[in-house]
Amino acid sequence: MSFVVSDRDEVFWPAVIPKPADGGKIVRHKIQLRFVVLEQPDLDKYIDMGRGGQIEALREAVTGWKGVERAKDDPLPFSDEVFEKLLRKPYFRQAAWEALIECVVGAAPKN
Secondary structure (H helix, E strand, O other): OOOOOOOOOEEEEEEEEEEEEHHHEEEEEEEEEEEEOOOHHHHHHHHHOOHHHHHHHHHHHEEEEEOOEEEOOEEOOOOHHHHHHHHOOHHHHHHHHHHHHHHHHOOOOOO
């Protein structure tokens, strides 16, 4: 496969969302997030901003998803409104951030 240079790279990348469940359990949901691959100066800026920078980076980078559902077998289309609600969930925000970092630095995804 050739290395292709483009002005804007977008990719689907795996993320594992560890959602709390009854009985002290964590259910791991595997989804795909569509990321704009941030460039280093942008990533550095968001990292320097701390936790608020994580949220801003995700707002810029995430443009879609696969595997997010309203109910079983009822896909939930990506929207800014739903994404903002999910960013308020610490378990979602942290998992999305970790996936974004893996993506932009070229690390192998976690299972």
